[in-house]
Amino acid sequence: MLQLFVTTFITIRFLDVIDVLLVAILLYEVYKLIKGTAAINIFLGVIAFILLGVFLPSWWNDVPFYPTSPPVITHLTQMLPNDCAFRFIDCGCGFGSVLFQLAKKFPRGTFIGVEVSPILAFYGLLRSLLVPNVSIKWTNLWQEPLSNYNYIYAFLSPEVSEQLAIKIADELATNSSAIINSFKLPDSVSSSLSLNQVKVSNDTTLYIYRCL
Numbered sequence: 333m334l335q336l337f338v339t340t341f342i343t344i345r346f347l348d349v350i351d352v353l354l355v356a357i358l359l360y361e362v363y364k365l366i367k368g369t370a371a372i373n374i375f376l377g378v379i380a381f382i383l384l385g386v387f388l389p390s391w392w393n394d395v396p397f398y399p400t401s402p403p404v405i406t407h408l409t410q411m412l413p414n415d416c417a418f419r420f421i422d423c424g425c426g427f428g429s430v431l432f433q434l435a436k437k438f439p440r441g442t443f444i445g446v447e448v449s450p451i452l453a454f455y456g457l458l459r460s461l462l463v464p465n466v467s468i469k470w471t472n473l474w475q476e477p478l479s480n481y482n483y484i485y486a487f488l489s490p491e492v493s494e495q496l497a498i499k500i501a502d503e504l505a506t507n508s509s510a511i512i513n514s515f516k517l518p519d520s521v522s523s524s525l526s527l528n529q530v531k532v533s534n535d536t537t538l539y540i541y542r543c544l
């Protein structure tokens with residue numbers, strides 16, 4: 333599944349290659365500096381802790397971490413109202429980047445993120461302390477009731493689409509929208525919902541569900 337996700341969604345740009353190279357060089361320089369000292373064990377321990385903390389929970393839950401692309405955030409911006417209060421949830425919010433970008437543009441909105449990976453959630457939670465209209469919870473989205481949100485956003489994986497469809501069909505409130513990035517919900521489970529599709533780019537479509 334991970335393989336499918338990566339080939340479908342990662343478009344590697346020249347800048348990304350430079351980015352990866354710079355980080356690799358930086359890490360190698362740090363490694364050279366502390367090689368042969370006790371600090372190397374701490375350094376490797378910290379790297380392993382971060383990698384395991386970010387990626388293990390995602391693998392357990394069949395959903396790898398991958399951030400929403402800027403064009404999708406632009407589309408979300410066009411969908412949200414400027415003239416009234418609303419509640420928006422990102423189901424599996426990663427570092428919370430979608431929430432923080434939207435929260436700046438929509439001060440009347442309340443933005444909530446749930447994230448199962450403790451490191452991602454902790455980073456988002458710390459950042460949210462400085463942003464009054466964002467809150468991030470370290471919790472499993474399957475335990476979060478969705479009925480009191482006006483906008484439900486999810487960028488997950490095909491593996492959990494059926495479970496997500498059942499949850500949304502059960503909990504989506506009248507006049508609310510569920511915006512699903514890339515992975516269409518199975519028709520068999522979402523037949524009680526209306527569907528609109530917005531093609532954002534060649535490889536990204538937003539599926540927008542509302543109650544019939």
Ligand SMILES: C[S@@+](CC[C@H](N)C(=O)[O-])C[C@H]1O[C@@H](n2cnc3c(N)ncnc32)[C@H](O)[C@@H]1O
Nearest residue numbers: 393395397398399400424425426447448472473
């Ligand atoms: C594809 S990433 C999207 C991240 C974020 N929404 C964004 O667009 O930048 C999916 C995220 O969902 C999280 N996740 C997976 N299963 C979850 C679950 N059951 N409950 C909460 N978060 C979950 C993963 O850890 C990962 O950070």
